[in-house]
Amino acid sequence: MHRSFCLLLIGLLMTFPVSAADSQVLSLDETARLAVAYQPQLDVYDHASAAAREAAIAEAQLPDPVLKLGAQSVPITGSDALRFDRDDMTMSTIGVMQEMVRPEKRQAAANRMQAESEQWRLERAAEVRQVIRDAKLAWIDAYETALRSTLYGRIAAELAAERKVASQKIATGAVATSEIFQLDTMLAGMNDRRIAAENASARARAQLSRWLGNAAFRPLPEALSDETEALMRSASPADISLENHPQLAVRRQAEQVASFEAQRARADRKPDWSWEVMYGHRLEDRADLVSFQIAVPLQLDQAKRQDRRLAEKLALTERARSVTLDQERQLRADLLAVRADSKAAQARLLEHEERLIPAARARLQLATAGYAAGTLPLSAVWEARRGAIDAENEHVMIEAELLRTAIRHEYLTGNTP
Secondary structure: OHHHHHHHHHHHHHOOOOOHHHHOOOOHHHHHHHHHHHOOHHHHHHHHHHHHHHHHHHHOOOOOOEEEEEEEOOOOOOOOOOOOOOOOOOEEEEEEEEEEOOHHHHHHHHHHHHHHHHHHHHHHHHHHHHHHHHHHHHHHHHHHHHHHHHHHHHHHHHHHHHHHHHHHOOOOOOOOHHHHHHHHHHHHHHHHHHHHHHHHHHHHHHHHHHHHHHHHHOOOOOOOOHHHHHHHHHOOOOOOOOOOOHHHHHHHHHHHHHHHHHHHHHHOOOOOEEEEEEEEEOOOOOOOEEEEEEEOOOOOOOOOOHHHHHHHHHHHHHHHHHHHHHHHHHHHHHHHHHHHHHHHHHHHHHHHHHHHHHHHHHHHHHHHHHHHHOOOOHHHHHHHHHHHHHHHHHHHHHHHHHHHHHHHHHHHHOOOO
């Protein structure tokens, strides 16, 4: 039944065509390009920036004039109650009122919204760089776990084949039963590591799909490309300025927004004013009337109102500057940590390539030769092979870690190969 189910599953899969794009190898550079193109969250910043630009135009205008319609001095008691043609003071009115917001206040508000629009644009640039970093790191996770899964699968297959051959030699006495038990233990352990690696690989692909969608399940390269190796070499210890980092640009623009808020609060210390014109119509031979008035707010307690608002905005401006300074220090600390990690990873990789891996392979060759000569038991070969496997697996992990430091370095400095 199991065989029939497998055949049915294979038949179903063959009915779905696989496009050429789905079979192409997914490179690290293409991962960055697809990640940016796939993210709808980047549109949020575009819409917000456009909204702030539109708001800046509106803020620069005077408020809309107000049309006023009404009736004045209408009697409500006596025999003339609610009559419009009896009392000399009764009249129907129509008027216009306009609030005159000071130009400097309107300009400060417009500048504030324009600065916010630019801040949203810079936020998008910072988000793009973060998306590229996170997508590349997810690609490395998928690449590393795929390599480890392949390595464990290959070794498990070799051990299974050796176990089959060794079990046939028990009858001749060439292999002891205890050695078969040791091989079974090693094979079970390798299968366990293979299953864990396959699960980690599947989870890494799922995380990569957060950035790429279905493209995350395309084949990965069997080895690192020249571009990837160049990226690792780009993480040099040279002193590079972080002044152009998008996160710092966002923070500085936030300072601009806060400064325009303070500018508007400073303009509020001078009151706005409004004017109103009203025309009143009276019935019969009574004369129509026109009135005009100007209203000016009386800032009787400026020290506790307008001055406090200005002090609030100035404090928020200083807060924005402090956030910028803190962000710069954090980025510099991150850069120092990346360089330390890169230096350690390079040293470890060199140690593995020059000493540890050659020593593990030489040990395996000596154990194999000793077993062939009858001077060493078969378990010595398996133990030496386990050491070679561990060295190779550790090499993959260090190589992936070095690539991660290169990507973090690229995110911080903007340096690309």
